[in-house]
Amino acid sequence: MANSDFLLQFQDFENDADLMGSNAGATRITIDDNNSKPQKQRRAAGTALLEDEDGPLESDDTAELLSGQKKSAPFWTFEYYQTFFDVETHQVKDRIVGSVLPWPGKNFVRHYIRNNPDLYGPFWICATLVFAIGISGNISSFLVHHGQPQYKYVPEFRKVTIAATAIYSYAWLVPLALWGFLMWRNSKVSRMVSYSFLEIVCVYGYSLSIYIPAVVLWIIPSEGLRWCSIVLALCLSGSVLMLTFWPAIRDDHPRVVLAVTVTIVTLHVLLAVGCKLLLLPDWPGQVSAS
Amino acid sequence: MAEVEDVNKPLFAGLSDVSIAEDIPVEGDIAVPLSSRNADDEISTLDEPVKDTILRDLKAVGQKFVHVLYPKKSSALLRDWDLWGPLLLCVTLALMLQGGSADSKDDGGPQFAEVFVIVWFGSIIITLNSKLLGGTISFFQSLCVLGYCILPLTVAMLVCRLVLLGSSGLVSFIIRLVVVSASFGWSTFASTAFLADSQPPNRKALVVYPVFLFYFVIGWMILTFSPSQ
Numbered sequence: 001m002a003n004s005d006f007l008l009q010f011q012d013f014e015n016d017a018d019l020m021g022s023n024a025g026a027t028r029i030t031i032d033d034n035n036s037k038p039q040k041q042r043r044a045a046g047t048a049l050l051e052d053e054d055g056p057l058e059s060d061d062t063a064e065l066l067s068g069q070k071k072s073a074p075f076w077t078f079e080y081y082q083t084f085f086d087v088e089t090h091q092v093k094d095r096i097v098g099s100v101l102p103w104p105g106k107n108f109v110r111h112y113i114r115n116n117p118d119l120y121g122p123f124w125i126c127a128t129l130v131f132a133i134g135i136s137g138n139i140s141s142f143l144v145h146h147g148q149p150q151y152k153y154v155p156e157f158r159k160v161t162i163a164a165t166a167i168y169s170y171a172w173l174v175p176l177a178l179w180g181f182l183m184w185r186n187s188k189v190s191r192m193v194s195y196s197f198l199e200i201v202c203v204y205g206y207s208l209s210i211y212i213p214a215v216v217l218w219i220i221p222s223e224g225l226r227w228c229s230i231v232l233a234l235c236l237s238g239s240v241l242m243l244t245f246w247p248a249i250r251d252d253h254p255r256v257v258l259a260v261t262v263t264i265v266t267l268h269v270l271l272a273v274g275c276k277l278l279l280l281p282d283w284p285g286q287v288s289a290s
Numbered sequence: 291m292a293e294v295e296d297v298n299k300p301l302f303a304g305l306s307d308v309s310i311a312e313d314i315p316v317e318g319d320i321a322v323p324l325s326s327r328n329a330d331d332e333i334s335t336l337d338e339p340v341k342d343t344i345l346r347d348l349k350a351v352g353q354k355f356v357h358v359l360y361p362k363k364s365s366a367l368l369r370d371w372d373l374w375g376p377l378l379l380c381v382t383l384a385l386m387l388q389g390g391s392a393d394s395k396d397d398g399g400p401q402f403a404e405v406f407v408i409v410w411f412g413s414i415i416i417t418l419n420s421k422l423l424g425g426t427i428s429f430f431q432s433l434c435v436l437g438y439c440i441l442p443l444t445v446a447m448l449v450c451r452l453v454l455l456g457s458s459g460l461v462s463f464i465i466r467l468v469v470v471s472a473s474f475g476w477s478t479f480a481s482t483a484f485l486a487d488s489q490p491p492n493r494k495a496l497v498v499y500p501v502f503l504f505y506f507v508i509g510w511m512i513l514t515f516s517p518s519q
Contacts, residue, residue: 078421085422088492120423124500131507138514157404 084119084198092121099206102239108206109199109244117198122205126171129208132215133167133275134160139219162278170271171208175200178245181260185252193247203244207237211272218276226276234272238265351375358438361480368431368484376437379444380409383508386447387515408507413437416500420485423496427488436501439481443505446473447512454517466513474509478502 073080098112106112137159179197186194195203214233218226241264249257335343351374384405417432425432450466482498489497 082422082424085419085424087496089495090492092496120419120496124419124503127500128503131503131510135510157401 084117086116087118087120091116092118095121095202095206096125096209099203099240100210100236102236102243104243107244107247108203108240109195117196117202119198119201121209122171122201125205125209125212126167129212129215130160130164130167132212133163136215136218140221143219143221159278163275166271166275167208170267171204172201174267175204178260178264182248185249185256189252195248203241207240210237215275230272230276234269238268241268347372347374351378354434354438355441358441358480361483368427368435371431371434373430373434373437376409376413376434376440379437379440380406383409383440383444383447383512386444386451387511405511408511409437409440412504412507416504419500420489420497423493424490425485425488425497427485432485435481435484436504439477439484439505440508442473442476442480443470443508443512446470446509447515450512450515451517454515458516470509470513474505477505477509481505 073083095112098106098108102108134156138156141156175197179195179200182194210233214229217229220226242261245260245264249260252260350370350372354372354375384402387405388402413433413436416436417429420427420432421429427435446469449469453462453465453469456462478498478501481501485501486494486498
């Protein structure tokens, strides 16, 4: 019955079949309807569905409601750390794609991470990037110096350790600093959006994933192509970072906003350019001492 | 209900009617045969010559090598795990990768300690990763599998060294590339045959990728090995 008075009156629901037939949508949460209806019902019911197929962003307060509910095991047990690896293959794939293609409407944290930050992505993307830098630096220096008689090919193993230190400290210390700074500003400026430490680590980790193909392109011995690939990767991952952190800092004092923006971008640029300068041979004319 | 009771009654009645002592002579001791055999084994392994002990362990290691070379779906590698094989393979690989010294002091090939650290640390990290993703395999079983599956890459290292003794031009590079790629594929395939079953199906790729990266890095170290003149 579609009578609105019937829906407003208190009914007792002892038979499930009646429930399905008569109250089409009053207590059920459906995703097939247009998107405003499930949101209202979600807020009313107090529960939420964290599904990846939802299109528009849910409001920030529902997300805040859910942020405290995930981790219940104490931090010295193994299960506590297992909650950080609660992802599936397609989720990781979606997150990587989302970090490579920044879309102005989609905030990376809200759309992809959705209160399920994982440590799998950041850790293994950093590991892959470290080895990709080492290997492609090796190959490119070999190709550059190939014809010269004094050159003896060595696998430059030290560079892998340098790259590993640089990348892992960038991916973990910069989010720590940024999170600390945002927490400090939180006490002075109330904001709508605040991220947990793991979400920031997640964003930084996934944003490094665009560098992996860029680094593989370093093998081709053309300076122009190398700088192009680095600049393109910088733009894409920098814009993902900025799109993510803009809602968090825009409510602040303009000078602080500017300072934070400039810092994020500068550190990102420093990482990219530093890796390129340290690990690639810059001058083809140099010959290693025999 | 009545039929169940009827079925039950003759069963129980039959059991109470059987008297074991008259039909089957009971003899022997009541001790569980498994424990008595273990006790005998332990006593005898103390007295046996050292050669027998070593040969038994070597035979177990060799059997697992065969399992790696022909990866079928058997659980022998997982059930009786041991770390002798991985240690042997890691030491062999590290020793063979030693000869690639450099002209300058600070850049060179991987030293013995570096290979060791990469192999063991890498295996531990992959095992932790698979356990954190919810795998049902135990820590040492996974270390055992990853260590044993380095065998094809060690064989490839041997082949590469022999090829490098002959020549070191483009042809030898192509041969080495083919051999290392084939053994890298074999290692990855062998280890995923053992490890992938322990994961839920929507996370298999997440577990297989670090294994792929691990063997890729080891294969890369083997391929780029160049002996000092």
